[in-house]
Amino acid sequence: MDWKLLRKPPRTSRRSLHWTAFASLAAALLGWWLVSRFAGLPAFILPAPEQVAVRFWKALTDGSLLVHTAATLTEVLLGLLAGTIAAVTLGYAIAKSRLFEQLVSPYLVATQAIPIVAIAPLLVIWFGPGIFSKVLICALIVFFPVLVNTVVGVRAVPRPFHDLMHSLRATRGQILRMLEVPAALPVLLGGLRVGATLSVIGAVVGELVGSDHGLGFLVNVGRGQYDTALVFVAVFTLIALALALYGLVSFLERKLLVWQETFER
Amino acid sequence: MANPILTVHDMSITFPDRNGDLDALDTVSFSVQPREFVCVLGPSGSGKSTLLRILAGLLEPTSGSFTFAGGKPKIGMVFQQSNLMPWRTALENITLPLELQSVQADEAHARAQELIDLVGLQGFESSWPRDLSGGMAQRVAIARALIHDPDILLLDEPFGSLDALTRERMWTELSRIWQRRQKTVLMVTHSISESLFLADRVLVLTQRPGKVKLDLGVDLPRPRADEMRYTAHFGELARRLKEAIG
Numbered sequence: 083m084d085w086k087l088l089r090k091p092p093r094t095s096r097r098s099l100h101w102t103a104f105a106s107l108a109a110a111l112l113g114w115w116l117v118s119r120f121a122g123l124p125a126f127i128l129p130a131p132e133q134v135a136v137r138f139w140k141a142l143t144d145g146s147l148l149v150h151t152a153a154t155l156t157e158v159l160l161g162l163l164a165g166t167i168a169a170v171t172l173g174y175a176i177a178k179s180r181l182f183e184q185l186v187s188p189y190l191v192a193t194q195a196i197p198i199v200a201i202a203p204l205l206v207i208w209f210g211p212g213i214f215s216k217v218l219i220c221a222l223i224v225f226f227p228v229l230v231n232t233v234v235g236v237r238a239v240p241r242p243f244h245d246l247m248h249s250l251r252a253t254r255g256q257i258l259r260m261l262e263v264p265a266a267l268p269v270l271l272g273g274l275r276v277g278a279t280l281s282v283i284g285a286v287v288g289e290l291v292g293s294d295h296g297l298g299f300l301v302n303v304g305r306g307q308y309d310t311a312l313v314f315v316a317v318f319t320l321i322a323l324a325l326a327l328y329g330l331v332s333f334l335e336r337k338l339l340v341w342q343e344t345f346e347r
Numbered sequence: 348m349a350n351p352i353l354t355v356h357d358m359s360i361t362f363p364d365r366n367g368d369l370d371a372l373d374t375v376s377f378s379v380q381p382r383e384f385v386c387v388l389g390p391s392g393s394g395k396s397t398l399l400r401i402l403a404g405l406l407e408p409t410s411g412s413f414t415f416a417g418g419k420p421k422i423g424m425v426f427q428q429s430n431l432m433p434w435r436t437a438l439e440n441i442t443l444p445l446e447l448q449s450v451q452a453d454e455a456h457a458r459a460q461e462l463i464d465l466v467g468l469q470g471f472e473s474s475w476p477r478d479l480s481g482g483m484a485q486r487v488a489i490a491r492a493l494i495h496d497p498d499i500l501l502l503d504e505p506f507g508s509l510d511a512l513t514r515e516r517m518w519t520e521l522s523r524i525w526q527r528r529q530k531t532v533l534m535v536t537h538s539i540s541e542s543l544f545l546a547d548r549v550l551v552l553t554q555r556p557g558k559v560k561l562d563l564g565v566d567l568p569r570p571r572a573d574e575m576r577y578t579a580h581f582g583e584l585a586r587r588l589k590e591a592i593g
Contacts, residue, residue: 250447260446264432339434
């Protein structure tokens, strides 16, 4: 049980990380501007950065961007929540019982062979164009990585810790609360970090297939009206959303896993 | 003799195995008096750790039995690795057994502080296990094993993973703690000097299947100091243990 293996690699210092990120972002923007300016492409193929900025401002001030972002965010969060709860519950049962694992694992693996994108239209047909079908798609896409990480995390709890808890006559609930949850938490949060970004993909896929709300819907509207700047606005908002969720889970990790390493500030 | 606190009667255990069953312990019988320090000495594979795991309730014996005076005992166990939970500070690791018994936090902290003083870890209460040296981690483990006032301490080669110098320092420490706390101790070891330095009695187990081959009283005066290891009597006892191990 070498806990050192679970520690993260050392980080580059924060300040230099910020600086390089800023520089690469600026370079990308400049490249985009140069191409839009000198390649002679029409705006419905490649809008210039300033056109996208104007479109962004318009969508923001007329309230439509907020409405659609809120719709997507709701789907993403509900899907993440539902998928995580289902995956953690099932994953714990699998980790604790070989019999249960043998019973359900063929089905779980089979479901992973089906691309969610392919069955998204089916789900929308069955459950309607409303929020439910999107939440379901998000939950399905989040489910597997969180499940796998839960199983791995719970199984990796070192045996001597179980011996210690049993020698002190801990109850099952105490073992769960004071041993298995904290021991599995690093791996579980890793799964959640992946799941959070996947959930954004799930919501957009669902919205593209059929909906009247959300950033995926906004992409469809922009495409239909040759308002490519609007497509860009929606895509950038999605990126921001995914990054924010990723950051949120990373923040949780830093708060909950202080024992792993001293974080640089 | 007074009433023993622990009586082990004809205890055997067999582990089922593909290449025939594995007999780990064979009709082991002995008893331990209250406040006695008993070492179980044997070569690796003599089932000494298995014996401890049975007494801790982690394994069921195949046949035979053991009884603790006064029913189900409270057990304090120290393992070969310190076995500290890395997400708990030193102090929180020590209070774990009390948390399991739902003891109030402030009382638990007061008792942990007392033990921190006893094992000499003042100033390290809020350290994470990863920042403790091997010897310090094992002191925390000893404090954790003592905090719920157990009826018996089961020590499974607690100093096996420490370097020689630290190990010998820990002998003195453990002997001092034992005298202060007046606990019954059953300690598994494969070191002859360790058992003679610490124990009132040494049980020698044979190679698998483990059987009690020798039950030797250690009449060396206490407190035992380093120099004692160079006396003729110490040498004589060591020779008898060595012969029994074979």
